[in-house]
Amino acid sequence: xxxxxxxxxxxxxxxxxxxxxxxxxxxxxxxxxxxxxxxxxxxxxxxxxxxxxxxxxxxxxxxxxxxxxxxxxxxxxxxxxxxxxxxxxxxxxxxxxxxxxxxxxxxxxxxxxxxxxxxxxxxxxxxxxxxxxxxxxxxxxxxxxxxxxxxxxxxxxxxxxxxxxxxxxxxxxxxxxxxxxxxxxxxxxxxxxxxxxxxxxxxxxxxxxxxxxxxxxxxxxxxxxxxxxxxxxxxxxxxxxxxxxxxxxxxxxxxxxxxxxxxxxxxxxxxxxxxxxxxxxxxxxxxxxxxxxxxxxxxxxxxxxxxxxxxxxxxxxxxxxxxxxxxxxxxxxxxxxxxxxxxxxxxxxxxxxxxxxxxxxxxxxxxxxxxxxxxxxxxxxxxxxxxxxxxxxxxxxxxxxxxxxxxxxxxxxxxxxxxxxxx
Amino acid sequence: xxxxxxxxxxxxxxxxxxxxxxxxxxxxxxxxxxxxxxxxxxxxxxxxxxxxxxxxxxxxxxxxxxxxxxxxxxxxxxxxxxxxxxxxxxxxxxxxxxxxxxxxxxxxxxxxxxxxxxxxxxxxxxxxxxxxxxxxxxxxxxxxxxxxxxxxxxxxxxxxxxxxxxxxxxxxxxxxxxxxxxxxxxxxxxxxxxxxxxxxxxxxxxxxxxxxxxxxxxxxxxxxxxxxxxxxxxxxxxxxxxxxxxxxxxxxxxxxxxxxxxxxxxxxxxxxxxxxxxxxxxxxxxxxxxxxxxxxxxxxxxxxxxxxxxxxxxxxxxxxxxxxxxxxxxxxxxxxxxxxxxxxxxxxxxxxxxxxxxxxxxxxxxxxxxxxxxxxxxxxxxxxxxxxxxxxxxxxxxxxxxxxxxxxxxxxxxxxxxxxxxx
Numbered sequence: 001x002x003x004x005x006x007x008x009x010x011x012x013x014x015x016x017x018x019x020x021x022x023x024x025x026x027x028x029x030x031x032x033x034x035x036x037x038x039x040x041x042x043x044x045x046x047x048x049x050x051x052x053x054x055x056x057x058x059x060x061x062x063x064x065x066x067x068x069x070x071x072x073x074x075x076x077x078x079x080x081x082x083x084x085x086x087x088x089x090x091x092x093x094x095x096x097x098x099x100x101x102x103x104x105x106x107x108x109x110x111x112x113x114x115x116x117x118x119x120x121x122x123x124x125x126x127x128x129x130x131x132x133x134x135x136x137x138x139x140x141x142x143x144x145x146x147x148x149x150x151x152x153x154x155x156x157x158x159x160x161x162x163x164x165x166x167x168x169x170x171x172x173x174x175x176x177x178x179x180x181x182x183x184x185x186x187x188x189x190x191x192x193x194x195x196x197x198x199x200x201x202x203x204x205x206x207x208x209x210x211x212x213x214x215x216x217x218x219x220x221x222x223x224x225x226x227x228x229x230x231x232x233x234x235x236x237x238x239x240x241x242x243x244x245x246x247x248x249x250x251x252x253x254x255x256x257x258x259x260x261x262x263x264x265x266x267x268x269x270x271x272x273x274x275x276x277x278x279x280x281x282x283x284x285x286x287x288x289x290x291x292x293x294x295x296x297x298x299x300x301x302x303x304x305x306x307x308x309x310x311x312x313x314x315x316x317x318x319x320x321x322x323x324x325x326x327x328x329x330x331x332x333x334x335x336x337x338x339x340x341x342x343x344x345x346x347x348x349x350x351x352x353x354x355x356x357x358x359x360x361x362x363x364x365x366x367x368x369x370x371x372x373x374x375x376x377x378x379x380x381x382x383x384x385x386x387x388x389x390x391x392x393x394x395x396x397x398x399x400x401x402x403x404x405x406x407x408x409x410x411x412x413x414x415x416x417x418x419x420x421x422x423x
Numbered sequence: 424x425x426x427x428x429x430x431x432x433x434x435x436x437x438x439x440x441x442x443x444x445x446x447x448x449x450x451x452x453x454x455x456x457x458x459x460x461x462x463x464x465x466x467x468x469x470x471x472x473x474x475x476x477x478x479x480x481x482x483x484x485x486x487x488x489x490x491x492x493x494x495x496x497x498x499x500x501x502x503x504x505x506x507x508x509x510x511x512x513x514x515x516x517x518x519x520x521x522x523x524x525x526x527x528x529x530x531x532x533x534x535x536x537x538x539x540x541x542x543x544x545x546x547x548x549x550x551x552x553x554x555x556x557x558x559x560x561x562x563x564x565x566x567x568x569x570x571x572x573x574x575x576x577x578x579x580x581x582x583x584x585x586x587x588x589x590x591x592x593x594x595x596x597x598x599x600x601x602x603x604x605x606x607x608x609x610x611x612x613x614x615x616x617x618x619x620x621x622x623x624x625x626x627x628x629x630x631x632x633x634x635x636x637x638x639x640x641x642x643x644x645x646x647x648x649x650x651x652x653x654x655x656x657x658x659x660x661x662x663x664x665x666x667x668x669x670x671x672x673x674x675x676x677x678x679x680x681x682x683x684x685x686x687x688x689x690x691x692x693x694x695x696x697x698x699x700x701x702x703x704x705x706x707x708x709x710x711x712x713x714x715x716x717x718x719x720x721x722x723x724x725x726x727x728x729x730x731x732x733x734x735x736x737x738x739x740x741x742x743x744x745x746x747x748x749x750x751x752x753x754x755x756x757x758x759x760x761x762x763x764x765x766x767x768x769x770x771x772x773x774x775x776x777x778x779x780x781x782x783x784x785x786x787x788x789x790x791x792x793x794x795x796x797x798x799x800x801x802x803x804x805x806x807x808x809x810x811x812x813x814x815x816x817x818x819x820x821x822x823x824x825x826x827x828x829x830x831x832x833x834x835x836x837x838x839x840x841x842x843x844x845x846x
Contacts, residue, residue, distance in 0.1 A: 156440040163608040177640040214587040217600040227597040243670035250669030315549040407838030415830035
């Protein structure tokens, strides 16, 4: 039912008795990096994944946790306006944009200072520090680091080392290698009692601020606070190189492909195909919901499905000239803001009984509608299912339709919008 | 012209005066891992990327370098048969399959022993050790580590650390953090004078063999040889988690999408569309080749294009019922082995002059042919270009056709094979 990567899991509605830390928590998200490791160009936190900047995914992951009070995003002066427009475009709430410093530590320090400098934002008891380029952070690990910070003063996520770490001598030769079992990679998120990390930054020298990389180290050195280390999941990894962006895109696509809603015309053939598709799709995704067209007219009902984070719809119409179900759903989708964060895939299925010709004028209707709704981040594709009375043949066609549907949903390819495929 | 990731760059033919190390070189490829970090199931080196096991990409990267004499692949007993079938299916040459030990070091040791144990395979002066799960290794870094090994006795690729490395205390708290600037991640490939690393393994104690991870460390400890460290490119990274497989797939898709060959019917309209497509595609890929249908009949000419590692073909026919160019190319492709390593994308373009109906019987012809050639790893898609005399409108249609073509090439989606798209 829930996407594997936990993407937006928190928004998923019906979780009973949410665990909340018994303290005021806010987060600082340093995002001042210049992206030189990506080979120049756009800093990686602003690179688009499925059309949306990476940082928006990370902000969304934090803002969807109700017990995080404020999210302070620290960006370089150059990117303040860009960040403002991202917050506006994607409707992010509880964010505060702060101008960064010349290094990572200086940026985090700036972010912390906002809570104490005559700010209307209340100083939290525990502050989370996370990276803008780790979009897959989940509530579970955030809760753990916050609770550990409350107890120990500081806490951070760690991962096993993937490669052995070695020290090199001045002439570029091996000096020694570390025993991989004794060391860990320090990842994000981390959390601190606010005063502990804030005092540490206040006492820092310039060398620490300019060249340091590890907040846990500052807490130890300046506040004598030993951080608790907590093993995090592998998708906490930091998007650093071009291949990481590809990986992030694939994980997001996978996460939003897990649920499909099938909406069926009352026509008898359509109901039959709808039922078969429902059953067949069940083996491809975690959840298939089905709606009759009458239920679909209930706005609240649809809204609930969308809130349940279903981004994929299949409308089964009768013939090729019949767009009733599709048009009705398009209208309802346009009235929600669901397509704001993720593109919605809408597949308009049409039954085709007779062998013979397909009229291209009907296809033009699909193309026009698809062009129109693409502006609203709804990707509309057409699919003809050759309807046959023979049960065996119909199942075969349904299998082929399900394969095409899954490919369209997993790919979310804007180039194929308005195309009419045949199963 | 060459794929960015350097994938199969070495096979690319016309490199003048190839640099060759002045020593006999062979490689050992430990591939005995069980894939527990991928969450169980298939060990990652055997996971399929675009239908082919990851390890086959790595073997291919090594075998395409002419100065690597033998490639010793070390797999667990369970996987010896699987590995044999991979070597056979993908036509790998100069490979030797050896049974691994219970640890990485024991497996490498077994691989080295094959060169000395009454084996018909000549002992190399320099041996490369590489990982099966690093498929993007390039000739440049291999040459560098081999030359450095010849001079220093041992050499290995390194990368900057992405995360800070920390030591934890027994109770799971921070002990100390390392200065990131002073340490490096030790990656692969590495290279050694054969006798140095072989002697080191011979002297190793059981603890080293069972728990050690670093060959450079063994060379230092047992053969008093200090390895030269060489900065490698970012795509040397180790495929470890599910997201790494996604990233590898995207990099491979990108690499084989860089070249397109357009083959045009002699019909006047087809020639015009072919020319426009050629010009438009130039802004999407690194190289567009064009062939008239007469040249395409020259088997040697086509063979050269295929050897130049072009995996994408666009055949411009006249009308929808005209499959001449497409069929001719299919026949020639079937006679080569090009589609063995990478799927070939073949887009059958048909001009459509009149508004009105598209006959589905013609489409069935495409579906049948597509189904047939898919077995040979050739992905055939149809594309109707609505031909219009108006230059402006024709350019618009061409832009839309180019967008569809690029989406088909970049996606290489087997689910859409046989579909007829409309530009």
